[in-house]
Every structure is written in C-alpha cells, then in structure tokens.
Amino acid sequence: MCGFSGFLDPRNTLSATEARVRLTAMNDTIRYRGPDGEGIAIEENVSGAIWAGLGHRRLSIIDLSAAGAQPMESRCGRYIIAYNGEIYNYGELRAELETRGVEGWRGHSDTEVLLEGIARDGVAATLSRADGMFALALLDRQTRSITLARDAFGEKPLAYCLWDGVLLFGSELRSLRAWPGFAPKESSEARAALMQYGYIPAPLTIHETVVKLPPAHLITITAGMVANRTLPEPEVWWDMAGAAIKAQQDPFEGSMVDAVDAVEASFARSVERRMVSDVPLGSLLSGGIDSTLTTALMQRCSDAPVRTFTIGMGEEGYDEAPYAEAVARHLGTTHETLMLGPDQVLSELPGIAARYDEPFSDSSQLPTYLVSRMARESVTVALSGDGGDELFAGYNRHFYGPRLWSRMQQLPNWLRVTAGRTLGSIPPNVLTSMMRAAGPLAPRELAAGRAGEKLHKLAHLMGARNRDAYHEALLGKAGATGVLKDHSGIARLVSNADPRLAGFDFASAAMLFDTANYLHDDVLTKVDRASMAVSLETRTPFLNHELFELAWRLPQAYKADAVTGKLVLRELLYRHVPREIVDRPKAGFAMPIGRWLRGPLVDWAESHLSADALQRTDVFDVRAVRTVWDAHRTGRRDNETLLWSILMYQSWHSAQRDVALGERVA
Structure with a gap:
C-alpha cells in the first residue's frame, strides 16, 4: 500500500534537478500513504531533456527490504512501474512465471511479480489474472508512453489530467495541486453531485480538467498525444456487467446448504490470501454481518487472537459497540473499543474534510478515520467487511x-x-x-x-x-441542488x-448499479482516505473475481427475500456466531449528525453556514441554505444529509484556502 504521482512532458523543458524537485513536492503531499520510503525515477531523451517522471511513497507490507522499493525497473529494462496496492495471489503468479523461465528474482514483492508479468503478457492480460487492489502507472521507454490502470472494484484511487501541455497523474488530487501553476476551476457538475449523492462520482472530480480513472479501466497515453493535447478514452480490462451476465448463464443448482458451503469455501480462500503480511494485522469489527464473518474466518485460520477494533457512539440507534464486543468475546479476539461523543467529534471536525482530497460527505467518514487511527497504533494492515452489501443484497x-x-x-x-x-x-x-x-x-x-x-x-x-x-x-x-447558485x-x-x-x-x-457506483465512489473512497491518512492498509475479502462470480451465480432467493437481505451470508455466519448476537436490523456506521447539529455542533455549523461564510465561497444560494439550516435547527425538518454535504464542502474549501494562503506566505 503506497502512493504515487508523476508526469509526462513532451515539451522537454525541465532539467533533471527541476523534475526531481517537482516530483518530490508531489510525493510530499501524500507522505502519509507511504511513510516508509520514497523513490523517484526520471526519463531523459537522447538530448538529455526530461520527458517523464515517476514518484513513489512506500508503506512496506510485503518484502520490507530494498528489493521491494519503487519505482521499479523491469529486468528487460523497457518498463518502470509505480504501484499502489496488493496482489494477493502473487505467489501463484510468480510460480507460473517461473514455469515460463523467469528466475533470479531480486526479492519477494508482489510489485516485481506484477511488473514481470506485464513485461511478458501486457497490462490487461496480467491484471485479469490478479486477485488484488491496485492503481499503477507504467512507463514504457520504447513507446514513450504512460499506462495508468485501476483495480476491478475501485479500491485504490487514481486521477489524471492534461495541464499546460503536460500529463499529470497521481493517487490523490493533492499531488497534482503541487505542480507549479496548477489552478483549475471547480466543476459545477461535481458540486451538484456532492449535494445530490454526498460524493463526486467517477470520472468527475472537483476540478473541471481532472478525471478519475474508472475502476477496471486502463489508459495508455503517448508523448505525441500529450503534445497534441488529446487523450484517448479509457479501455475496460474487466467487464463487470459481462462477468455478471456470464455467471447468471451458469446458475448455481445446489440447495441453500450447498450455497453456504460454496460461499464459505470461496470467502475463506479470500480471507486467507488477505492475511499474508510481513507486518501486524487486525480487523475492523463493527459487529455487523460482513465484518463479523470476516473476523470469524480470520480467527479460524489464525494461531493467535486476532486484533479487532470498533467505534462506539453512546447514542441510541447508532451504537454497535456492544454487539461487536459480544462477537469479540465469542470468537476470542483481542478487542479494543473507542467511544465517540460530540466533544471528540467537535475536536476532529476542523481536520476531517481536509483529509479527503475533494469534498466528500458520507457522515461515517469521521468514525472510519478514528477507528483506523486506533487500529494503526497496534497494526499496519486491517481487514474490513466492505462489499458484502453490494454482492449479497444488503441494502433495503x-x-x-x-x-x-x-x-x-x-x-x-x-x-x-x-x-x-x-x-x-x-x-x-x-x-x-x-x-x-x-x-x-x-x-x-x-x-x-x-x-x-x-x-x-x-x-x-x-x-x-x-x-x-x-x-x-x-x-x-x-431538490438538493437547489441550494447551489449554479x-x-x-x-x-x-x-x-x-x-x-x-x-x-x-x-x-x-x-x-450499486457495485458500479456507490461502492467505489462512496464506501471505498471513504475507507481509503480515512485509513491511508494514518498509514493503515485496509483489505476487503469480499472483493475478488471468484466470489463476485459465485454471488452472481446464486439464485436471488438465496440472497434476499421480501424483507431481509444477505440470506446466504446470515446462514454462513450462524455456523460461527450465535444467531442472537448478530440478528438485528442493519445500523450502519453513521453518526447522529442531525441530533448533534441541533445541539453540541450547532455553533460549528453556524460558523460555516452564516451568510458571511457562504458568501466567501460564493457557490451557494445564501437564502436557500439559511432556509434549510433554520428548518433543521428548529426541528421543522430533518435536513442532516444535505446540511452535512454543505458543511463538508464549506470545511474543505476553507482548508484549501488555508493551504493556498500558507503557500503564498511561505
């Protein structure tokens, strides 16, 4: 788990020193994604001018030695890779490459296996065999091109753009902002999406000129394309809808018991793969079905108690801590709970929006960050239950x-x-x-x-x-977009x-629809930014091709009936945990924002929703926002989700303004 950034510049105007300074600045903005090391690679043309560069920040998980450092050059010398993520079946892929004559490995990192596979079979063919989460940038010296690629479900982020005749790319938008002179306009469409959904869906970003690479896509950009200021459309390397259709054409014909057996076998393999680590590992345990099942199978294949972590709210209807603690006692894990109250929320609020490199307003972003921070004090890797709802019908x-x-x-x-x-x-x-x-x-x-x-x-x-x-x-x-001027x-x-x-x-x-939208744009974005802000790697066993295809082979009746979802997962969980511990309505991981905005958070909210504050950002209809806020504050209406989107935009904008001011002062 790491972070990277880079550029492709056909103008050939940068010196080696200038290129290193710029890459270092881009790297520094995402230091938390990789606190264990830094690497830079720059490419010269025959005249000695710089045409491309890659920067990398390393969080060491597999192969802690220098043999796993990046950017990494292929043994044939043609390719250089900067990569963020984990390939869980890299051992199998390495063995396959060895049968084809690859030997003399420098280390045992998944990066090296991925790179040598790409050198032999190409990007799409190699990624289609990989079980993992990743974003990557591959520099090809022969074609003077950069290939960007992103994992199947969108666990790891990647954004890119053309700016002033240069291709810029990176794990987060803040890396692009470190490029001298980078100052794109905000996207009104992205702001509308934030109000409407609480997140900015790919390929949009908050910047008009910058796009997110969609999950399961790759794009190859040559120096000539950049010089002509034209970019190709991204290509699909894995067709999610096609895979679901193909799976339904081969329906599962066994009983519910057979289905539970099949899901258990597939999920257990996924969990075991994701427990391979050279650093301490734990589980984010909410007490819900997905995280409990993940933890149960982790504990089953572990010789020592698994470290588990949860957040408690102390608010009726929001607190899952007692359920998580009951699960932990039953499974015998080493468990920690952090109780979260409005005072702690208030102390963390000024910084939470800034941890997301564009406005984001899922209210569970703060507890996710805090549970990640607590876990990072004990472990470097944590498994989570994300993805179970989308694959097995978990939402109402x-x-x-x-x-x-x-x-x-x-x-x-x-x-x-x-x-x-x-x-x-x-x-x-x-x-x-x-x-x-x-x-x-x-x-x-x-x-x-x-x-x-x-x-x-x-x-x-x-x-x-x-x-x-x-x-x-x-x-x-x-009607959420009605609060915006445009x-x-x-x-x-x-x-x-x-x-x-x-x-x-x-x-x-x-x-x-949810797997192709809400999962990566909201859930996985929230978890990635919150966990990487504290240098914690999170892994999601539900998200792999084998389990995806099995889930789509199952009859819908095995996943949900008229009133309950995740039926097959429930039956599997009852094999590991008493039914009375986990049989309850879905609570989620949100905070009682609506209640707190009328109480302990009211002054903080007013500081961002005052007429003066709204006029400073100059994107909202002041009268409309004040109407929404007054209706909520007086109890006439519950506007918590819309208000949280407005507040997170206002807070994010304020943080960006403070950064810009600091740079001007410096």
Whole structure:
C-alpha cells in the first residue's frame, strides 16, 4: 500500500534537478500513504531533456527490504512501474512465471511479480489474472508512453489530467495541486453531485480538467498525444456487467446448504490470501454481518487472537459497540473499543474534510478515520467487511425497493408523476402531523418518527420514469441542488441501462448499479482516505473475481427475500456466531449528525453556514441554505444529509484556502 504521482512532458523543458524537485513536492503531499520510503525515477531523451517522471511513497507490507522499493525497473529494462496496492495471489503468479523461465528474482514483492508479468503478457492480460487492489502507472521507454490502470472494484484511487501541455497523474488530487501553476476551476457538475449523492462520482472530480480513472479501466497515453493535447478514452480490462451476465448463464443448482458451503469455501480462500503480511494485522469489527464473518474466518485460520477494533457512539440507534464486543468475546479476539461523543467529534471536525482530497460527505467518514487511527497504533494492515452489501443484497433498496417499484408501476405514468409533485408540495412537518393524527390508520412505516421526510422521499421516487432513474433517486436527495447558485449541471451516475441487462430482475440490476457506483465512489473512497491518512492498509475479502462470480451465480432467493437481505451470508455466519448476537436490523456506521447539529455542533455549523461564510465561497444560494439550516435547527425538518454535504464542502474549501494562503506566505 503506497502512493504515487508523476508526469509526462513532451515539451522537454525541465532539467533533471527541476523534475526531481517537482516530483518530490508531489510525493510530499501524500507522505502519509507511504511513510516508509520514497523513490523517484526520471526519463531523459537522447538530448538529455526530461520527458517523464515517476514518484513513489512506500508503506512496506510485503518484502520490507530494498528489493521491494519503487519505482521499479523491469529486468528487460523497457518498463518502470509505480504501484499502489496488493496482489494477493502473487505467489501463484510468480510460480507460473517461473514455469515460463523467469528466475533470479531480486526479492519477494508482489510489485516485481506484477511488473514481470506485464513485461511478458501486457497490462490487461496480467491484471485479469490478479486477485488484488491496485492503481499503477507504467512507463514504457520504447513507446514513450504512460499506462495508468485501476483495480476491478475501485479500491485504490487514481486521477489524471492534461495541464499546460503536460500529463499529470497521481493517487490523490493533492499531488497534482503541487505542480507549479496548477489552478483549475471547480466543476459545477461535481458540486451538484456532492449535494445530490454526498460524493463526486467517477470520472468527475472537483476540478473541471481532472478525471478519475474508472475502476477496471486502463489508459495508455503517448508523448505525441500529450503534445497534441488529446487523450484517448479509457479501455475496460474487466467487464463487470459481462462477468455478471456470464455467471447468471451458469446458475448455481445446489440447495441453500450447498450455497453456504460454496460461499464459505470461496470467502475463506479470500480471507486467507488477505492475511499474508510481513507486518501486524487486525480487523475492523463493527459487529455487523460482513465484518463479523470476516473476523470469524480470520480467527479460524489464525494461531493467535486476532486484533479487532470498533467505534462506539453512546447514542441510541447508532451504537454497535456492544454487539461487536459480544462477537469479540465469542470468537476470542483481542478487542479494543473507542467511544465517540460530540466533544471528540467537535475536536476532529476542523481536520476531517481536509483529509479527503475533494469534498466528500458520507457522515461515517469521521468514525472510519478514528477507528483506523486506533487500529494503526497496534497494526499496519486491517481487514474490513466492505462489499458484502453490494454482492449479497444488503441494502433495503435491494428488497424493499422492488416491491415499491412494482406498486408504482401499476399507476399510469402521468398520474404517478402528478401525485408525486402534489405530495412533494406539502411541507414535511404537515405530513408528519397528518400521519400522527391518522393513528392506527396510518401505514406502519409512517406511524412515527420522520413520516414527512419519508413521504417526501416517496414523492421524489414517484417522478422516476424508468427503473434506472428510480434507483438513482433512491441514492440521491430530492431538490438538493437547489441550494447551489449554479445547479444546471446535474450529475448522473454510471447508468445500468445496458441492453445486455434487460433480463435482470429489479434487485439484480440494483445490486450491479450499486457495485458500479456507490461502492467505489462512496464506501471505498471513504475507507481509503480515512485509513491511508494514518498509514493503515485496509483489505476487503469480499472483493475478488471468484466470489463476485459465485454471488452472481446464486439464485436471488438465496440472497434476499421480501424483507431481509444477505440470506446466504446470515446462514454462513450462524455456523460461527450465535444467531442472537448478530440478528438485528442493519445500523450502519453513521453518526447522529442531525441530533448533534441541533445541539453540541450547532455553533460549528453556524460558523460555516452564516451568510458571511457562504458568501466567501460564493457557490451557494445564501437564502436557500439559511432556509434549510433554520428548518433543521428548529426541528421543522430533518435536513442532516444535505446540511452535512454543505458543511463538508464549506470545511474543505476553507482548508484549501488555508493551504493556498500558507503557500503564498511561505
């Protein structure tokens, strides 16, 4: 696990000294991704001018010796690689290369195996055989090109752009910002996406000229392309939708017990592979199904107690710590819990937005960072349960969503849209009062609590004209972009309107949509930035090709029924942990933001939402934001998710301004 950055400059204007200074500056911005070492490689043309360079920061996990240092040159001398991640089956790949005559290895790092595989078989063919998480930059001396590639599920980040006649790329946007003169405009489309979804979906970034390389893609860029200021479209090296379709064409024909056996065998292999490490290793244990199952299988193949870590909230409806502690006692792990309260949140808030290199507003970003920081005091690697929800139908929208869509489809489109607009025009507090007055006549889901907010969400969903738009509406916030001055550029998520998926049922299409969008743009982004900020490597056993294909071979009935998801995982977990410990509603990892914004965080929020603060950033409609804030603060409406997006943008923008000011002063 590391970080890298680099450039390709066909202008040939940099000296070797200038190139090293720039690469060092880019490296320094991501030092936390690789505190154990630094490497730089620069390439000269025949006249001695510099045309390309790679910088690397190393977090040593496998092969701690100098033999694993990067940038690394292939033994044929043609290629140089800078790489971030882990290839878990590198031992098997190395053995395969040895049968083909490769010998005399310099060390036992996965980097060397990956590089020699690429030198012999090319990038796409090598990556298709790799079980791992990665982003890489490959310099090809022969073709004077750079190839960028990203792992199948998007665990590791990679962004690139053309700027002033130079190709810039790096693990994080902050590396690009270190390039002299780099000052792109902010993207209004990205800001709209942040308000709507809480994250900025690939390929967008907060900068107009910079893009994220999508997961499972690669792009090869030559010096000539950069000189002509034209870039090719990224190529797919693994087709997620195609893999799901192929798996469904070979359906699993066994019983539920057989399915549990198959999932256990596949998942156990994935866990065992991800436990290979030359440094201490542990588990991030929330007490939910996925992290508990991960920890249980880790403990089964470990001779010593696994180190486990969790965050407690001390707030009703948000605290999973007691469940995690019960799991830890049953499995016999060495467990640590950090209790998180509003005072600690307040002390950490000024820095949390700055840890993300673009605005990001999943409210679980702070507890994820704090549990990572706690774990890093004891271990360098931690396994997590991310990905289980997307592969095995873990979100409410995977089982409740189809039912609601089926009911809505019974209405004529014009009537459904009109009814949605009418319902959405009634203030939420009025709707809540109406449901309370209805008493036992009200639907059970609307009998108490946030009835008005739920009905407004329903109104938003009723406007969806097709299945894709409906699922996108489930992920988004109705009317959220109205708080922006410029809300014309509404961002769209990666569409699942692939003609090959016409035969997919609703739940299957929704799961694939989430895997191709929400998983990497929200969940994996949150975990990567939070953990790497403290130099902790996180590994996700659910995310590998073998388990993905098995999950898609299973009948949907083995994954979810009308009211419950992850059925096959639940049955597997009952083999390892008593049912009473883990059978409970999904709680997630969020904080009680809405409650705290009306209490201990109100002054902090006001400092970012005041008219003066909003006018300084000059992207929000001040009156609209103040209306949203006042409605929330007075309890007339629960606007916590939209407010958190605004607050994280404001806080991020403030941090960027402070950095720029510091650079000018220096």
